[in-house]
Amino acid sequence: MSEPSPIKSLKSLREAEEQCTRCPLYKHATQAVPGEGPARARIMMVGEQPGDQEDKQGKPFVGPAGGVLAKALEDAGIERNSVFVTNAVKHFKFEARGKRRLHKRPNAYEIDRCHWWLDLERRLVRPDIVVALGATAIRSVCGRPLTINKVRGHIMSLPDGGRMLATIHPSYILRIEDDADKRAQYKRFVADLKVCAKALAEAA
Numbered sequence: 001m002s003e004p005s006p007i008k009s010l011k012s013l014r015e016a017e018e019q020c021t022r023c024p025l026y027k028h029a030t031q032a033v034p035g036e037g038p039a040r041a042r043i044m045m046v047g048e049q050p051g052d053q054e055d056k057q058g059k060p061f062v063g064p065a066g067g068v069l070a071k072a073l074e075d076a077g078i079e080r081n082s083v084f085v086t087n088a089v090k091h092f093k094f095e096a097r098g099k100r101r102l103h104k105r106p107n108a109y110e111i112d113r114c115h116w117w118l119d120l121e122r123r124l125v126r127p128d129i130v131v132a133l134g135a136t137a138i139r140s141v142c143g144r145p146l147t148i149n150k151v152r153g154h155i156m157s158l159p160d161g162g163r164m165l166a167t168i169h170p171s172y173i174l175r176i177e178d179d180a181d182k183r184a185q186y187k188r189f190v191a192d193l194k195v196c197a198k199a200l201a202e203a204a
């Protein structure tokens with residue numbers, strides 16, 4: 001987070017992201033999906049990339065995973081509207097299967113190219129804590145891959161002076177078929193978010 005940037009507002013950032021051609025993902029997506037939330041949010045939640053619904057609506061976390069996130073935030077005592085939500089990669093990557101568009105995980109090149117925008121978002125919002133949801137977000141925020149289970153659930157210091165809490169992406173919970181496992185993983189996700197709420201309360 002060192003290079004000076006000509007982008008001084010979230011509005012300018014949104015406009016610049018929409019023009020982005022830094023990696024090939026802009027070619028097939030409907031639009032770039034910028035981050036959204038209070039300009040001075042204390043928490044920034046970073047997901048992987050927009051899904052099908054997010055791509056169509058141009059808003060982050062409005063699909064099924066966003067529903068899980070909203071409920072988990074409520075259960076953790078964090079107001080959803082107080083959080084800035086965004087993604088490590090701003091364009092939807094998918095594989096077309098007939099009329100369906102199946103999510104494809106962004107590769108390291110795409111994550112690293114799109115890190116430029118996440119970096120600018122962090123500089124503008126200056127959150128107290130960045131919550132990295134899943135492996136892609138962790139890689140983008142930290143600048144290198146880390147194993148989720150080794151880092152999740154506690155506050156880590158970042159080289160640029162920021163703080164991060166790593167946890168799973170809520171879409172992981174949606175994919176679990178076993179009900180008991182699903183409930184257990186959801187509970188653990190909420191517990192991770194409570195660590196974030198506690199750290200903020202202590203810093204207030």
Ligand code: SF4
Binds near residue numbers: 023024026089113
């Ligand atoms: S995914 Fe990111 S880097 Fe790639 S074109 Fe979209 S905004 Fe640019």
